[in-house]
Amino acid sequence: MPAxxxxxxxxxxxxxxxxxxxxxxxxxxxPPTDAQLELVGSLAEARAAATRIAQLSQRLLTIHTHDxxxxxxxxxxxxxxxxxxxxxxxxxxxxVLIVDPARIHYEHNPFIVLAxxxxxxxxxxxxxxDFRGDPSSYIVADDHAFLCRLQETRWEGISHIRAPLAxxxxxxxxxxxxxxxxxxxxxx
Numbered sequence: 532m533p534a535x536x537x538x539x540x541x542x543x544x545x546x547x548x549x550x551x552x553x554x555x556x557x558x559x560x561x562p563p564t565d566a567q568l569e570l571v572g573s574l575a576e577a578r579a580a581a582t583r584i585a586q587l588s589q590r591l592l593t594i595h596t597h598d599x600x601x602x603x604x605x606x607x608x609x610x611x612x613x614x615x616x617x618x619x620x621x622x623x624x625x626x627v628l629i630v631d632p633a634r635i636h637y638e639h640n641p642f643i644v645l646a647x648x649x650x651x652x653x654x655x656x657x658x659x660x661d662f663r664g665d666p667s668s669y670i671v672a673d674d675h676a677f678l679c680r681l682q683e684t685r686w687e688g689i690s691h692i693r694a695p696l697a698x699x700x701x702x703x704x705x706x707x708x709x710x711x712x713x714x715x716x717x718x719x
Contacts, residue, residue: 567691567693569689569690570689571678571680571690572687573686574602574603574686577602577680577686578603578608580678581603581604582606582608582609582612584671584672584678584692585672587672587676587692588612588623588672588676589623589672590622590623590673591625591626591673592623592624592625592626592670592671592672593626593670593671593701594627594628595628595630595665595667595668595669595701595705596627596683597629597630597634597668597683598630598635598683599627599642599643600668601640604642605640605642610642610645613625613642613645613653614645617649617653623652625654626656626709627642627646627655627656628655628656628657628705628708628712629656629657629658630658630663630683631663632657643655654714656714657712658708658712661711662708662711665704665708666682666683666684667679667680667683668680669701671701671702673698674695674702675693675695675698676691676692676693676694676698677690677697677701678690
């Protein structure tokens, strides 16, 4: 299992053999509180955390996903948060990198429909073959908050609303895949 940068030291597990250590980089000036750091263990918690991260975004929302997980990214609260971001902020942007685009139903996906209406604000790319091996899914608000799920097939993860070092690590990893995947890889 690849190492991942998430938030605050701890482990995330559903069974002892599935234990995953999470190395967390948080702002040393602001120790995590219960309101900032959250372990996510269910679909409902993952959906709520993703919506909260989208609501916190002021400039840039970055999404690394395998198939635009419908249970998360098609929820009305999440879509409303994305709309509020891009329509309420002059230079706001949403970048989405899709690792496994074959699993998406483009004609019926509400996020894709929204992206087609707001092409100046929402950019979607398909990950190049070199970047399809990452099993994680994550969403980053600006450069300070994130939700990370180490396995896209599971809802367990970690969310932190004030972890600029970890958020920056996710953005660096995303930017490498984003630039390597080019703008013409996604369907419009």
